[in-house]
Amino acid sequence: MIRIALAFAATLALAFPAAAQKTYEPQVGQAGKDVIWVPTPDEVVDRMLRMAQVTKDDLVYDLGAGDGKIAIAAAKKFGARSVGIEYNPDMAKHAQGNAEKAGVAGRARIVQGDIFATDFSQATVITMYLLPALNLKLRPTILQMRPGTRVVSHSFTMEDWEADEISSMDGRRAYFWMVPANVNGGWSLDTGGDKAELSFEQRFQKIEGTVGLGHTQGGLRDARLRGANITFAYVDNNGVKRDYMGRVTSGKMEGTFRADNGTEGRWSATKK
Numbered sequence: 694m695i696r697i698a699l700a701f702a703a704t705l706a707l708a709f710p711a712a713a714q715k716t717y718e719p720q721v722g723q724a725g726k727d728v729i730w731v732p733t734p735d736e737v738v739d740r741m742l743r744m745a746q747v748t749k750d751d752l753v754y755d756l757g758a759g760d761g762k763i764a765i766a767a768a769k770k771f772g773a774r775s776v777g778i779e780y781n782p783d784m785a786k787h788a789q790g791n792a793e794k795a796g797v798a799g800r801a802r803i804v805q806g807d808i809f810a811t812d813f814s815q816a817t818v819i820t821m822y823l824l825p826a827l828n829l830k831l832r833p834t835i836l837q838m839r840p841g842t843r844v845v846s847h848s849f850t851m852e853d854w855e856a857d858e859i860s861s862m863d864g865r866r867a868y869f870w871m872v873p874a875n876v877n878g879g880w881s882l883d884t885g886g887d888k889a890e891l892s893f894e895q896r897f898q899k900i901e902g903t904v905g906l907g908h909t910q911g912g913l914r915d916a917r918l919r920g921a922n923i924t925f926a927y928v929d930n931n932g933v934k935r936d937y938m939g940r941v942t943s944g945k946m947e948g949t950f951r952a953d954n955g956t957e958g959r960w961s962a963t964k965k
């Protein structure tokens with residue numbers, strides 16, 4: 694009798710392979726490699742992608758993709774290209790299936806991989822719903838990314854790297870950061886012939902600094918770094934306030950300045 698039942702089951706499996714395979718149904722709270730799966734609610738996903746101002750020109754990486762909902766929303770609602778990295782192979786396959794069902798498989802891809810061993814350096818936007826310790830472990834890698842890369846985390850901070858924006862919905866928080874350029878240290882400033890020495894002290898996106906004005910170290914005012922964009926001002930030895938704005942590229946800054954006395958022009962600075 695048992696033999697007949699087994700033979701029948703085997704015949705069924707051969708004739709109807711789909712019936713023999715159970716569809717994978719992920720369970721909220723199921724174990725993941727470093728953190729369990731809990732999906733981000735839709736309205737938080739929407740806010741996260743809006744905080745990052747995602748557009749069709751972005752490449753969004755969701756670190757720990759779960760069922761793929763963030764990567765799918767980035768492609769479907771915002772027209773971006775997106776990649777979700779998910780460690781659990783069944784979950785990654787399920788998420789890729791969700792992308793296909795949503796009709797965005799051409800733009801949203803879910804790859805099986807470990808977020809600590811997969812290269813996401815090409816991302817223009819990173820989204821995460823992980824844990825504080827995992828955010829902290831990713832932080833050095835994120836800070837090495839292209840200045841201006843936007844980062845959004847559901848629920849968890851980056852410790853002493855303060856967020857540029859915090860949004861709240863029904864008691865849930867989403868944190869936003871922009872990767873700052875590195876300007877720490879000394880720079881030689883050239884404003885069309887006039888030279889001065891600048892010095893910046895940087896802690897993540899926060900900067901302060903000084904400018905050499907002969908024997909005086911003048912303090913910088915309104916010093917602000919946002920991705921690769923920098924602004925600062927100082928009052929020169931004639932009591933004229935000079936406002937600078939520009940962009941930082943590796944080892945160089947350049948932009949325009951305007952002084953209270955009406956002078957304006959271009960400036961550049963090179964790293965010492």
Ligand SMILES: C[S@@+](CC[C@H](N)C(=O)[O-])C[C@H]1O[C@@H](n2cnc3c(N)ncnc32)[C@H](O)[C@@H]1O
Pocket residue numbers: 724725726727728729730731732733755756757758759760761762763778779780781784806807808809821822823847
């Ligand atoms: C809290 S869920 C977030 C899912 C999705 N990002 C969202 O917000 O809806 C975290 C996901 O990360 C996955 N995960 C855990 N450790 C991982 C690792 N080291 N690399 C890749 N994925 C990981 C889990 O399997 C889980 O699906």
